[in-house]
Amino acid sequence: MHNKTIAQLSAGLARGEFSSVELTQSYLERIKRLDVQLNSFITQTGDLALEAARAADARRAKGEAGPLTGIPIAHKDIFCTQGVKTSCASKMLDNFISPYNATVIERFAAAGCPMLGKTNMDEFAMGSSNETSVYGPVKNPWDLQRVPGGSSGGSAAAVAARLAPAATGTDTGGSIRQPAALTGITGIKPTYGRVSRFGMIAFASSLDQAGPMAHTAQDCALLLNVMAGFDPRDSTCVDQPVPDYTATLDQPLKGLKIGLPKEFFAEGMEPEVAAVIEAAVAQYRQLGAICVDISLPNSGLSVPAYYVVAPAECSSNLARFDGVRYGYRCAQPKDLLDLYTRSRGEGFGAEVKRRIMVGTYALSAGYYDAYYLKAQKVRRLIADDFKRAFSEVDIILGPTTPTTAFKLGEKTDDPVTMYLSDIYTIAVNLAGLPGLSMPAGFAQGLPVGVQLIGSYFDEARLLNAAHQYQQHTDWHTRLPTGFEG
Amino acid sequence: MSLNKDDVVKIAHLARLAIDEQSIPAYAQNLSDILAFVEQMDRVEVGGTLPMAHPLDMAQRLRADEVSESDQRALLQQGAPAVEAGLYLVPKVID
Numbered sequence: 001m002h003n004k005t006i007a008q009l010s011a012g013l014a015r016g017e018f019s020s021v022e023l024t025q026s027y028l029e030r031i032k033r034l035d036v037q038l039n040s041f042i043t044q045t046g047d048l049a050l051e052a053a054r055a056a057d058a059r060r061a062k063g064e065a066g067p068l069t070g071i072p073i074a075h076k077d078i079f080c081t082q083g084v085k086t087s088c089a090s091k092m093l094d095n096f097i098s099p100y101n102a103t104v105i106e107r108f109a110a111a112g113c114p115m116l117g118k119t120n121m122d123e124f125a126m127g128s129s130n131e132t133s134v135y136g137p138v139k140n141p142w143d144l145q146r147v148p149g150g151s152s153g154g155s156a157a158a159v160a161a162r163l164a165p166a167a168t169g170t171d172t173g174g175s176i177r178q179p180a181a182l183t184g185i186t187g188i189k190p191t192y193g194r195v196s197r198f199g200m201i202a203f204a205s206s207l208d209q210a211g212p213m214a215h216t217a218q219d220c221a222l223l224l225n226v227m228a229g230f231d232p233r234d235s236t237c238v239d240q241p242v243p244d245y246t247a248t249l250d251q252p253l254k255g256l257k258i259g260l261p262k263e264f265f266a267e268g269m270e271p272e273v274a275a276v277i278e279a280a281v282a283q284y285r286q287l288g289a290i291c292v293d294i295s296l297p298n299s300g301l302s303v304p305a306y307y308v309v310a311p312a313e314c315s316s317n318l319a320r321f322d323g324v325r326y327g328y329r330c331a332q333p334k335d336l337l338d339l340y341t342r343s344r345g346e347g348f349g350a351e352v353k354r355r356i357m358v359g360t361y362a363l364s365a366g367y368y369d370a371y372y373l374k375a376q377k378v379r380r381l382i383a384d385d386f387k388r389a390f391s392e393v394d395i396i397l398g399p400t401t402p403t404t405a406f407k408l409g410e411k412t413d414d415p416v417t418m419y420l421s422d423i424y425t426i427a428v429n430l431a432g433l434p435g436l437s438m439p440a441g442f443a444q445g446l447p448v449g450v451q452l453i454g455s456y457f458d459e460a461r462l463l464n465a466a467h468q469y470q471q472h473t474d475w476h477t478r479l480p481t482g483f484e485g
Numbered sequence: 486m487s488l489n490k491d492d493v494v495k496i497a498h499l500a501r502l503a504i505d506e507q508s509i510p511a512y513a514q515n516l517s518d519i520l521a522f523v524e525q526m527d528r529v530e531v532g533g534t535l536p537m538a539h540p541l542d543m544a545q546r547l548r549a550d551e552v553s554e555s556d557q558r559a560l561l562q563q564g565a566p567a568v569e570a571g572l573y574l575v576p577k578v579i580d
Contacts, residue, residue, distance in 0.1 A: 099560045192540040206539055235546050236539070304523040315500060322501075324573050329566035335576050337501075345503030353502055354512065357493070358519055360500040371523065376536035378526050383537060415515055416522045432540020456541070 001026050002162040003479070006071055006219040009165060013060065013070045020060070020070030024053040024114050027072050031116065031163045034483060038139050040148075040158040042077045043085050044117040052114035059112055067222055069112030074164040076155050077118035078125055079105050079210075080199040084115075088201050089133035090123045092321050092328045092347035102199025103231045104168060104210050111226045116164050120154030123349045124318065125175055125203045127151050128421045131412055132351045139408070140183060141480040142446055146405040149179030149421075155213050156183040161483040166214040166223055170200060172207045173306055174400075174425025177437035180213055181400035181449020184439040186466065186476060187213040188220050191457050192432035193238035195224075196231030204313035205236070207306075207429045215476050217438065217466035221245035224459060240457065248460045249467040254288030256465065257393040261296045264398035264424055272443030277399045280440040280450045280469070284397070287468055294393060296385040301378050302427035303419055308362050308375035309430070314352075315359030321347065354415060383431040390455040395465055399424055400437040400449035428453055436462045439475040447475075486520045488513050 001009065001023055012018055028046045035041055049072060056070035080086045080098035082105075087093045101109070108115070123132040130138040130153025138153040140146040141161040148157040152169030156179035159167050169176040171189035180187030188211045195210045202208060212223030225246065230239040260281065265274070281291055323329040323343025330346050333339035348356070362371035389396060402423055411418040428435040433453055440450035454462040470476050488496075493513045497504045504512060558571055567574035 096564055099557070099563065193543070232548070236543070238541065238543075239546075298529065301526055301529060304525040307519060307523050308526075319501075323566060324575055325561075326564040326566075333576050336578050338503075339576055340501040341498075341503040344501055348502070350508075353500075353504070354515055354519070356500050356502060357496045357512065357516060361488075361496050361516070361520075364496070364499060373536055374526050374531060375523070376538060377531035377534040378529060380534050380537035381529065381531065383540065414518075416518050419519075419522070430540070 002030060005216050006068070006165050006214060006222055007216070009071055010067055014065070020053040020056040020114065021050060023070065024049050024072045024116070027116055027164055034161060035163060037144060038141060038157045038161060039136055040120055040138050040154040040161070040163060041074070041117045042087055042089065042120050042135050042154070045084060045115050048084070049114040049116050052109070052112070056112040056114065066111055068226060071165060072114045072116050073108055074116045074119050074155060074158050074167040075105060076121055076152050076168050076170060078121060078170055078201045079168060080201070081105050081115070081118065084118065086118070086201070088124050089121045089135055090348065090352070091134045094134065094328065096327055100199060103196035103233060104200065104227055107226050119152070119158055119167055122151035122153065123352050124201070124314070125151040125170055125172055126314070126351050126355055128174070128178060128418050129406070129411065130154065130179070131408065132349055134349060137408055140405045141483050142184065143405065146407055146446070147182070149182035149405065151175040152213065153179050156180055156185060156187070159183070159185045159213050159215065161480060166212060166219060168210060169213045170208055170210045171429065172204050172310060173429050174422040176211050176213060177400050177425050177435055177449070177451060178422055180437040182405040182447065184447030184475070184478060185213055185215055186217055186220055186436070186438040187211060188224065188436040188459065188462065189428065189434060190224065190228060190459050191434045193236050194434070194457065194459065195227045196234040196237045198231055198233040202317040204310040205317060206313060207310060216470055217436070217463045218246065218249055221249060221463045221467070224463070243460050245460050245463050248464045251464050252288065253284070253465060253468050256289040256395070258284055258289050258291045259294035259389050259393035259396045260291055261294050261299065261389070261396060261398055263296050263299045268423065269399055269402045270404070270443065273399055273401070273403060273448050276441035276443060276448040277450055281397065283469060283472065287472065291397070292393060294389050294396070296389060296427065298378065298381040298385050299427045302382055302430055303423055305375040305378040305382065306426045306430060307358065307419060308371045309379060311355040311359030312362050312372050313359070315356045315363065318352070318356055323347070351415070379430045382427050386431045386433060395461060396453040398451050400451040404443050404446035404448060424451060432456070434459045434462055436466055438466050438470065439478070441475055486524070487517045488520070
């Protein structure tokens with residue numbers, strides 16, 4: 001069962017070939033047997049999953065099943081889950097049992113998707129390698145010596161190793177697309193505001209967006225159909241109709257105009273990665289797309305601007321963790337200041353503290369204009385570059401990452417080098433656009449992802465373009481050695 | 486901008502973060518590297534560009550001023566480190 005896509009599993013459930021209980025059990029068994037190698041789950045929720053699977057089967061028996069009813073799913077541990085530990089992979093929230101559900105969690109529960117567990121991640125989603133988790137790093141199923149990417153590294157590894165047919169992720173600077181690329185799966189970051197952020201623990205509120213991670217674009221379309229939509233509980237969630245993302249998957253690509261930003265094909269990309277991306281371009285040409293060179297002149301400044309904007313927002317968002325109302329509290333605080341500073345100093349890991357301090361500095365008196373205001377202006381220039389590009393082309397194509405998965409520990413001592421692994425994904429978050437990564441080949445046995453970027457609320461077109469590519473390639477069907485059976 | 490040990494201590498205080506004495510030099514180095522990196526922004530002239538705070542340039546949505554939440558104090562305080570009689574306990578602030 002574990003080699004099937006959600007679309008195939010859904011058909012199997014509908015035909016009565018297996019029940020949701022059987023399907024859920026088979027994934028729980030795989031998690032139990034194989035996750036010792038990966039560390040992709042922080043919390044396993046087998047009993048809850050089976051209870052939900054029984055309810056899904058009962059719902060199907062009554063003829064009330066939807067397309068995803070009975071399909072199990074894993075959720076990134078950044079989404080609040082009522083009655084279940086929600087840690088954000090931080091010591092700060094190691095003891096936090098959420099009293100309510102995130103909207104994304106509620107929507108999947110209402111669709112009838114049993115939750116297999118909560119997946120590992122970089123602490124508070126701050127990282128590109130899943131090495132900042134207080135629960136230890138996640139390993140890449142394609143090579144256990146390598147990182148799966150981050151911050152949604154547990155979700156990516158779990159899906160890649162077929163421990164779950166799909167998982168949720170969040171993407172602030174590439175945290176869905178980069179791990180999807182490094183583990184050979186498909187993931188989409190929707191337009192900012194497309195999916196509710198309610199109950200999704202905030203890192204950088206003007207950048208954070210949730211999205212699905214799965215094997216195929218078709219599966220992502222099915223999942224996004226559940227996730228997307230207006231939520232009055234998130235003031236930044238956009239009140240705009242949600243199309244059926246599966247309805248347009250089969251549209252031919254003849255005449256589709258694809259922009260190739262010259263800045264994304266410049267130095268820095270590994271030659272083998274470049275070769276894979278060029279092959280993907282050739283494939284799109286064969287499918288009838290017209291590929292043209294474009295320029296995003298300010299995209300080179302996206303990582304610097306991001307590392308002002310994101311830390312600034314993180315420093316204010318994470319001010320809520322004060323050791324008073326929930327989460328970690330230090331032992332024997334001698335006064336209130338000591339309670340705050342030691343609870344936060346002991347509860348947060350090094351990368352989180354670095355970002356809080358960068359943000360605090362950038363927002364402090366005398367430095368605000370030089371850093372934060374400047375970064376917001378650069379952000380506008382980057383967004384304007386995309387607007388200009390989308391007046392000429394339908395979608396933009398480029399690499400998701402400059403390299404394949406790197407070795408565990410390789411970049412942990414040098415934050416700036418780590419930050420640069422998101423060089424092709426970050427501009428998309430600053431502009432608020434949708435972006436998708438899908439597997440497009442291998443370099444020295446490791447998966448390579450190609451990134452498609454769309455205009456605002458044009459997720460359907462990205463999924464259509466990815467689906468058509470996947471109808472003519474089989475990269476998305478490859479399984480890492482050791483996880484086949 | 487290069488930060489020294491005193492700068493790190495000051496920023497950590499503003500951020501309410503206790504930092505080990507021995508890790509201060511490493512933070513000073515890392516933060517200086519990050520700031521040097523973000524200063525690449527100076528390569529571009531931004532002049533009168535309008536700062537962008539929100540990707541969709543949306544206005545804040547308002548709702549009717551009506552009660553939308555019920556009292557969930559007991560539930561919400563279940564996860565608190567220290568509560569008594571419905572109040573959060575912290576070390577004494579005023580003598």
